[in-house]
Amino acid sequence: MTKFENKSFSVAMTGKEHFTWCKCIMCRKKKGRAMEERINQIISDNAGVNIKEVKPDQRLIDDLGCDSLDTVELIMALEDEYEIAIPDVDSEKIKTVGEIHEYMKTRVTTSGSGPMM
Numbered sequence: 001m002t003k004f005e006n007k008s009f010s011v012a013m014t015g016k017e018h019f020t021w022c023k024c025i026m027c028r029k030k031k032g033r034a035m036e037e038r039i040n041q042i043i044s045d046n047a048g049v050n051i052k053e054v055k056p057d058q059r060l061i062d063d064l065g066c067d068s069l070d071t072v073e074l075i076m077a078l079e080d081e082y083e084i085a086i087p088d089v090d091s092e093k094i095k096t097v098g099e100i101h102e103y104m105k106t107r108v109t110t111s112g113s114g115p116m117m
């Protein structure tokens with residue numbers, strides 16, 4: 001598999017790094033799923049629930065039992081993990097696990113670390 005890779009491309013873009021930066025549909029889908037799993041792990045750590053209970057339609061506060069401090073810590077953990085800044089106006093709109101997935105995908109896949117200050 002590695003033999004097939006274009007040399008100049010593979011210098012910086014081998015394996016994981018190709019996967020990280022590639023915007024092809026297959027990598028985006030794979031990355032999306034991996035990202036959802038990572039986010040679910042972060043949510044389960046912060047909410048203190050089993051990762052199996054973390055589903056897209058679950059609401060952080062009503063279903064997973066987060067309080068406002070848990071959600072703030074969750075947002076901070078996501079900011080750390082993906083090296084982005086999530087403004088309050090955005091985090092206040094996020095109520096469910098699925099909304100976190102969607103939000104993080106738009107923030108992380110379209111702009112890398114993003115133009116946000």
Ligand SMILES: [Zn+2]
Pocket residue numbers: 018022023024025026027
């Ligand atoms: Zn790709």
